[in-house]
Amino acid sequence: MRAPVRGVISIARVALIQVLRRKTYWILLGMGLAQFIMFWSVIYAVTQLQLPAPVQQNILREFGFSAQMDEQRDNGYMVFMERQSVVVLILLAFSGSLLVGSDFRQRTLPFYLSRRIGKRHYIAGKLLAVSSLILFLTVLPALALFVEYGAFTSGWSYWRESWRIPIAVLAYGGVLCLVNSVWLVSLSAYLQRAAPIAITWSSLLIMPGRLGDYLWKASDNEYWRLLDPWRDMRLIGQLFFGKFRKDFDRGLAWWALTLIAALTIVAFIALVRRVRAVDVVE
Amino acid sequence: MLLDLQKISRQFGSVQALREVTLQLETGTIGLVGNNGAGKSTLLKILLGLLPPSSGTGTILGFDIRQTGLQLRGRIGYMPEAAATVPLLKGVEYVALSGDLYGMPFRDARRRAHEVLNYCGLGELRYRRLDEYSAGNLQRLKLAAALVHDPELLLLDEPTNGLDPAGRMSMLRLLEDLIAETGKSLILCTHLLKDVERLCKQVVVLHQGTIAKSGPIDEMTRAAENRFEVHWRDASSEFLPRFRSSGGTVLHQEVPSDATALVALPETWQAKQLFELAAQCGTVITRLREDDEDLERLFMRLTAKETKGTQELTA
Numbered sequence: 001m002r003a004p005v006r007g008v009i010s011i012a013r014v015a016l017i018q019v020l021r022r023k024t025y026w027i028l029l030g031m032g033l034a035q036f037i038m039f040w041s042v043i044y045a046v047t048q049l050q051l052p053a054p055v056q057q058n059i060l061r062e063f064g065f066s067a068q069m070d071e072q073r074d075n076g077y078m079v080f081m082e083r084q085s086v087v088v089l090i091l092l093a094f095s096g097s098l099l100v101g102s103d104f105r106q107r108t109l110p111f112y113l114s115r116r117i118g119k120r121h122y123i124a125g126k127l128l129a130v131s132s133l134i135l136f137l138t139v140l141p142a143l144a145l146f147v148e149y150g151a152f153t154s155g156w157s158y159w160r161e162s163w164r165i166p167i168a169v170l171a172y173g174g175v176l177c178l179v180n181s182v183w184l185v186s187l188s189a190y191l192q193r194a195a196p197i198a199i200t201w202s203s204l205l206i207m208p209g210r211l212g213d214y215l216w217k218a219s220d221n222e223y224w225r226l227l228d229p230w231r232d233m234r235l236i237g238q239l240f241f242g243k244f245r246k247d248f249d250r251g252l253a254w255w256a257l258t259l260i261a262a263l264t265i266v267a268f269i270a271l272v273r274r275v276r277a278v279d280v281v282e
Numbered sequence: 283m284l285l286d287l288q289k290i291s292r293q294f295g296s297v298q299a300l301r302e303v304t305l306q307l308e309t310g311t312i313g314l315v316g317n318n319g320a321g322k323s324t325l326l327k328i329l330l331g332l333l334p335p336s337s338g339t340g341t342i343l344g345f346d347i348r349q350t351g352l353q354l355r356g357r358i359g360y361m362p363e364a365a366a367t368v369p370l371l372k373g374v375e376y377v378a379l380s381g382d383l384y385g386m387p388f389r390d391a392r393r394r395a396h397e398v399l400n401y402c403g404l405g406e407l408r409y410r411r412l413d414e415y416s417a418g419n420l421q422r423l424k425l426a427a428a429l430v431h432d433p434e435l436l437l438l439d440e441p442t443n444g445l446d447p448a449g450r451m452s453m454l455r456l457l458e459d460l461i462a463e464t465g466k467s468l469i470l471c472t473h474l475l476k477d478v479e480r481l482c483k484q485v486v487v488l489h490q491g492t493i494a495k496s497g498p499i500d501e502m503t504r505a506a507e508n509r510f511e512v513h514w515r516d517a518s519s520e521f522l523p524r525f526r527s528s529g530g531t532v533l534h535q536e537v538p539s540d541a542t543a544l545v546a547l548p549e550t551w552q553a554k555q556l557f558e559l560a561a562q563c564g565t566v567i568t569r570l571r572e573d574d575e576d577l578e579r580l581f582m583r584l585t586a587k588e589t590k591g592t593q594e595l596t597a
Binding site: 003004006007010011014017018021022098102103106107108110111112113114115116117118279280281 | 323326327330332351352353355356360362364365366367368369370371375379380382383384385388424427439
């Protein structure tokens, strides 16, 4: 008999099978892939093609891409992950109901929880499934781009000088996986149906940002911008990449980290309470 | 010994779901019956190791119910009452997932999934998605998912619920075959007492959190041999007291003034002695019928106060 913790992997594997069986989700996965190919092409163009320097600069500026940690522009890998996050947002908005909501709606939880796993394994399995989706769309392609850039530059200097990049990609990816998976699974456990989840998920991630922008402009107080969860996650990412657009953002990043951590803890507690409330035997 | 529970109680706030339940059951087929709120669900949760009792001790399949929930569930096959389907999965994947979650290695789970699906008559449907399964086939699929790891004990929660008559008969036949061929122990939790009579050798009747009766169904019906339903008129006030003083028992009388009662005669008596006693008391027995008490009537009698008007039990 395998350890119950292996059930976590089984739950995540089945959840990914469910997502891959929905044809509409392939469109979103295709969008993510298209973006990856675009960045891949940019790296190929600037490293392999003999383009005039101004053209190269234009291409890089257009994509906001920099392969280094210490330049004025945003790090290209982080820009890529951020752009992929839009695809992730849409994908998660529609998969919450399938992956988690249906377990509550169709009373599938008794099936899971009457097996040789506990409620914590079920929660971990679902979080792992959502995290895997995020990982496939953000972290793995970002690392592939890093490897591509390193492979296309001659010598070992890029690898030596940029050793922090893959660590930062993994750390930022970890934040995206953890935060988004806990928020989505928790929201889906309560709302269960696709439309309410999609509307609420999108609203939670977009509306506070707009409100924060409005309040920021009206009061000239930068802290209002912390209301934007995507921006908060980006600020946390910048902590790992070590480069901020403004010095003020560095201080703000720690506030963002505190805020996102608090919200994630609250969402996790709500999720645990929701799962614990399920009666296996009805 | 299948299970041994000693003074198990469970309290939810001010509600006492189980009160000092003591129960020993040997391996075999057992029906667990009771009205809504009798404590069946709580007992099932304790049997599955999902809920610790507030007090009391016990073992199931030799496992301590307080400390070995996960191990215990690895030895029990549970078929939930709920639909419990996983969208977009195929039948074989669903059963293999069940095996995975029971702790089987992936390949073994997959291989066993094919075997049990064939056994449950779903071989042809195993590559269909779950949303294409009929209610009857879905019940069979859930049974296959409970059987995949070859458990020592099957715990079936309303396995024929929601099935049409043909589907119900088919499911019962499958369960009968399963019991006959594998000799597995089975606890059947249902409101359909006819299903219990057909499948089970023993029954446990729960009532208001306590065991109202438990034992072999055969013995319970054998005990009915000396029981009669008596109707009379011109009853003198002496008739029932004298009957009792002769060693007879009035098992059930709706209202004390009723001229109808279910009685158990003293062991040495036959019906003739009852007529003689009635004649001595100036009472005329107008009808005497051997009590052919089946499980349904036994259940109604044991839970009489609460089951008045509860029609689903007689379905």
